[in-house]
Amino acid sequence: MAYRFAVIGGDGTGPEVVAEGLKVLAAVAKKVGFEYTTKDFNISGDRYLEAGGDPSVQSLPIVHPHEVEELKTFDAIYLGAVGHPDIAPGILEKGLLLKLRFEMDQYINLRPVKLYPGVPTPLADKKPEDIDFVVVRENTEGIYTGMGGIQYYGTANEVATQINCTTRFGAERAIRYAFELCRRRGNKKNRLTLVHKTNVLTFAGGTWFRTFQEVGKEYPDIEKDYNHVDACCMWFVKNPEYYDVIVTDNIFGDIITDLAAVIQGGLGIAAGGNINPKGVSMYEPIGGSAPKYTGQNVINPIAAIASLGMLLSETGNNKGDEKLVEAGRLVEEAVMRVTPKMKTQSAGRMGFSTTEVGDLVADEVEKG
Numbered sequence: 104m105a106y107r108f109a110v111i112g113g114d115g116t117g118p119e120v121v122a123e124g125l126k127v128l129a130a131v132a133k134k135v136g137f138e139y140t141t142k143d144f145n146i147s148g149d150r151y152l153e154a155g156g157d158p159s160v161q162s163l164p165i166v167h168p169h170e171v172e173e174l175k176t177f178d179a180i181y182l183g184a185v186g187h188p189d190i191a192p193g194i195l196e197k198g199l200l201l202k203l204r205f206e207m208d209q210y211i212n213l214r215p216v217k218l219y220p221g222v223p224t225p226l227a228d229k230k231p232e233d234i235d236f237v238v239v240r241e242n243t244e245g246i247y248t249g250m251g252g253i254q255y256y257g258t259a260n261e262v263a264t265q266i267n268c269t270t271r272f273g274a275e276r277a278i279r280y281a282f283e284l285c286r287r288r289g290n291k292k293n294r295l296t297l298v299h300k301t302n303v304l305t306f307a308g309g310t311w312f313r314t315f316q317e318v319g320k321e322y323p324d325i326e327k328d329y330n331h332v333d334a335c336c337m338w339f340v341k342n343p344e345y346y347d348v349i350v351t352d353n354i355f356g357d358i359i360t361d362l363a364a365v366i367q368g369g370l371g372i373a374a375g376g377n378i379n380p381k382g383v384s385m386y387e388p389i390g391g392s393a394p395k396y397t398g399q400n401v402i403n404p405i406a407a408i409a410s411l412g413m414l415l416s417e418t419g420n421n422k423g424d425e426k427l428v429e430a431g432r433l434v435e436e437a438v439m440r441v442t443p444k445m446k447t448q449s450a451g452r453m454g455f456s457t458t459e460v461g462d463l464v465a466d467e468v469e470k471g
């Protein structure tokens with residue numbers, strides 16, 4: 104049976120980096136021997152504007168309901184980038200990215216933080232073996248639900264609330280996923296760190312903390328550890344080698360993974376997956392649409408290629424297909440043989456063009 108992958112290039116440099124990921128997909132499918140088809144979806148800020156969408160308030164759907172329904176029938180979704188310089192902040196984020204995350208109940212945002220060989224990190228004296236952990240970010244709750252509101256808008260009495268919606272159900276499924284992942288990783292640290300702010304967010308933090316303790320009893324083999332989010336930021340810089348797997352709420356996970364992306368070499372390299380283990384997951388580089396580099400063949404496709412690797416290994420893991428897991432591993436290994444050849448991981452300063460980096464990884468996949 105052929106796998107079916109939906110492809111959303113999105114805006115800016117999204118389509119360019121996705122094209123390199125698809126190049127690598129073709130190479131690895133041939134190598135490992137699996138069949139697949141892809142279907143392109145033109146879901147983007149550009150399309151919204153062309154259809155006459157208002158750039159300052161959302162006036163048309165960004166993703167049509169029939170597209171959401173169709174996307175739900177695929178084995179996985181491969182997304183390039185979301186963001187358009189002419190569209191007000193929030194419209195595409197809510198109308199596309201968050202919409203798809205919520206509609207498909209992709210309750211995990213999985214963000215591996217790994218310093219690949221030859222990649223410079225701004226942290227002095229840290230080596231690839233020091234920066235290798237995974238952040239499990241809860242992806243459907245917290246302050247991302249849009250609960251809250253605004254009163255007396257535009258007056259001196261303006262009041263805004265943005266509710267941190269935290270449920271036992273949501274915390275528990277994220278925590279369980281993280282414990283299972285920690286086992287699956289089999290790192291000798293064997294440690295799951297809960298990150299929150301229980302000293303101030305005593306309600307939401309309390310739910311997370313108690314759930315962590317209770318679920319943790321089912322995992323006696325794993326060390327249970329807790330950090331406040333502010334301290335965690337400090338440790339990322341000081342002692343990143345401490346971490347194995349982190350589980351955290353939506354907004355904390357959003358913020359700490361940008362810091363984490365920088366210590367692993369920048370947004371050009373950071374990959375992620377929005378995962379529903381029993382449903383349809385969506386993989387995307389963490390970086391944005393980088394409009395100023397669009398169409399110049401200078402953007403770094405490594406994050407998108409690494410996301411494609413995750414798409415394969417996680418789809419394989421969730422569907423119990425060893426071949427796909429193997430394919431994902433081959434892609435990551437190929438990436439790790441290419442990064443040392445690159446001058447830097449920054450757009451325009453890689454020593455190669457976007458398409459050349461894609462070719463290098465595809466060649467390495469072929470060589471195995």
Ligand code: IPM
Binds near residue numbers: 196200201357389
């Ligand atoms: C991310 C992004 C998104 C988020 C934005 C674009 C809505 O920053 O994927 O980390 O906050 O989740």
Ligand code: MN
Binds near residue numbers: 357358361
């Ligand atoms: Mn973010």
